Amino acid sequence: xxxxxxxxxxxxxxxxxxxxxxxxxxxxxxxxxxxxxxxxxxxxxxxxxxxxxxxxxxxxxxxxxxxxxxxxxxxxxxxxxxxxxxxxxxxxxxxxxxxxxxxxxxxxxxxxxxxxxxxx
Amino acid sequence: xxxxxxxxxxxxxxxxxxxxxxxxxxxxxxxxxxxxxxxxxxxxxxxxxxxxxxxxxxxxxxxxxxxxxxxxxxxxxxxxxxxxxxxxxxxxxxxxxxxxxxxxxxxxxxxxxxxxxxxxxxxxxxxxxxxxxxxxxxxxxxxxxxxxxxxxxxxxxxxxxxxxxxxxxxxxxxxxxxxxxxxxxxxxxxxxxxxxxxxxxxxxxxxxxxxxxxxxxxxxxxxxxx
Ligand SMILES: Nc1nc2c(ncn2[C@@H]2O[C@H](COP(=O)(O)OP(=O)(O)OP(=O)(O)O)[C@@H](O)[C@H]2O)c(=O)[nH]1
Ligand SMILES: [Mg+2]
Ligand SMILES: [Zn+2]
Numbered sequence: 001x002x003x004x005x006x007x008x009x010x011x012x013x014x015x016x017x018x019x020x021x022x023x024x025x026x027x028x029x030x031x032x033x034x035x036x037x038x039x040x041x042x043x044x045x046x047x048x049x050x051x052x053x054x055x056x057x058x059x060x061x062x063x064x065x066x067x068x069x070x071x072x073x074x075x076x077x078x079x080x081x082x083x084x085x086x087x088x089x090x091x092x093x094x095x096x097x098x099x100x101x102x103x104x105x106x107x108x109x110x111x112x113x114x115x116x117x118x119x120x
Numbered sequence: 121x122x123x124x125x126x127x128x129x130x131x132x133x134x135x136x137x138x139x140x141x142x143x144x145x146x147x148x149x150x151x152x153x154x155x156x157x158x159x160x161x162x163x164x165x166x167x168x169x170x171x172x173x174x175x176x177x178x179x180x181x182x183x184x185x186x187x188x189x190x191x192x193x194x195x196x197x198x199x200x201x202x203x204x205x206x207x208x209x210x211x212x213x214x215x216x217x218x219x220x221x222x223x224x225x226x227x228x229x230x231x232x233x234x235x236x237x238x239x240x241x242x243x244x245x246x247x248x249x250x251x252x253x254x255x256x257x258x259x260x261x262x263x264x265x266x267x268x269x270x271x272x273x274x275x276x277x278x279x280x281x282x283x284x285x286x287x288x289x290x291x292x293x294x295x296x297x298x299x300x301x302x303x304x305x306x307x308x309x310x311x312x313x314x315x316x317x318x319x320x321x322x323x324x325x326x327x328x329x330x331x332x333x334x335x336x337x338x339x340x341x342x343x344x345x346x
Contacts, residue, residue, distance in 0.1 A: 002211075002212055002213050002243075002244035002247060002248075005211070005215075006130055006131070006247070009130050009131055009133070010130055013126065013128065013130070017124060017126065021124075024122070027121065031130060035272070036272060036273045036276045036277075037247065037273060038243050038244065038246040038247050038271075038273035038274065039247065085269075085305040085306065087308065096308075103273070103276070103277070105129060105130045105131060105247060106127070106128065106129055106130060107126040107127070107128050107129075107130055108125070108126060108127065109123050109124060109125050109126055109127075110123070110124045110126055111121055111122065111123045111124075112121070112122055112124065113121055113122075114122075
């Protein structure tokens with residue numbers, strides 16, 4: 001259950017960003033979670049709700065973008081989604097392809113109401 | 121409504137500290153390894169076998185993570201190497217800051233190999249970089265050969281998988297070839313060793329693996345300009 005810590009890190013980053021936008025209210029934070037990130041979206045949502053309840057971020061929505069594993073092919077350059085651990089290139093059939101992404105645990109963006117940047 | 125791009129790692133503070141640790145390990149030629157498994161797969165037992173069998177002159181040190189007790193550290197102290205417990209007080213994984221804090225009074229020049237025993241947990245420790253040169257995942261033969269597919273993250277992130285308790289193979293329906301194939305499905309380049317901590321089978325190969333990695337860490341050490 002490290003989702004509590006993950007949720008906390010997300011909220012810290014949100015607060016840090018909001019400090020730069022004094023006249024705005026945060027609405028939604030979007031995070032990307034790869035299938036290899038070892039983070040369970042449901043329990044992250046649960047922890048996020050528990051940590052924001054009754055705080056100034058109670059209305060903040062957590063949007064999770066799940067990211068599948070992507071590999072790329074050294075033979076033909078194609079990039080493709082790996083389904084069911086089948087690493088063969090979907091374009092040319094090459095057996096040995098390389099990992100590109102799928103372990104993301106990233107903050108993508110923060111949406112807010114009446115944006116006013118306090119820094120240039 | 122406005123959208124501000126953030127584009128940063130959720131665990132960027134952990135990753136920053138881990139990056140500093142990795143640079144320090146590199147500078148001092150210290151090989152750092154992060155042992156991860158479900159509770160009871162044999163991490164402490166493997167460390168006992170390692171400390172008892174290290175080649176003469178190789179200086180090991182161990183950090184052991186535990187939620188509540190210091191039992192593992194107590195088991196390991198009798199071998200005469202530096203051992204320090206990290207009691208996480210409920211947290212299900214070690215993070216880079218805990219490592220940094222517990223290394224404060226250790227001289228890395230006096231440590232060739234730093235072994236970190238993570239908290240028994242096959243999921244959470246996978247997310248936290250500790251600055252290690254390699255994560256090592258342990259899977260015992262009593263856990264079932266499907267575990268790499270059920271917990272792909274840790275098998276994907278580990279350089280080495282150690283299948284432990286092989287002495288129990290006659291008593292459990294564990295298809296070791298299938299387990300290894302499953303690990304390679306998740307991570308085609310993963311290295312695999314088979315070990316019994318009880319009989320000592322495979323310990324020699326494990327020590328050889330360690331020495332090879334240690335040689336690589338030394339070769340990567342920046343040449344001193346002094
Ligand atoms: N038969 C057999 N038993 C083993 C082997 N390795 C460990 N055990 C036993 O498995 C139990 C757990 O071993 P530990 O080394 O404490 O496991 P651990 O991964 O350190 O456990 P936690 O730190 O609690 O997560 C102990 O009773 C060990 O004696 C092995 O190779 N064969
Ligand atoms: Mg242990
Ligand atoms: Zn191709």
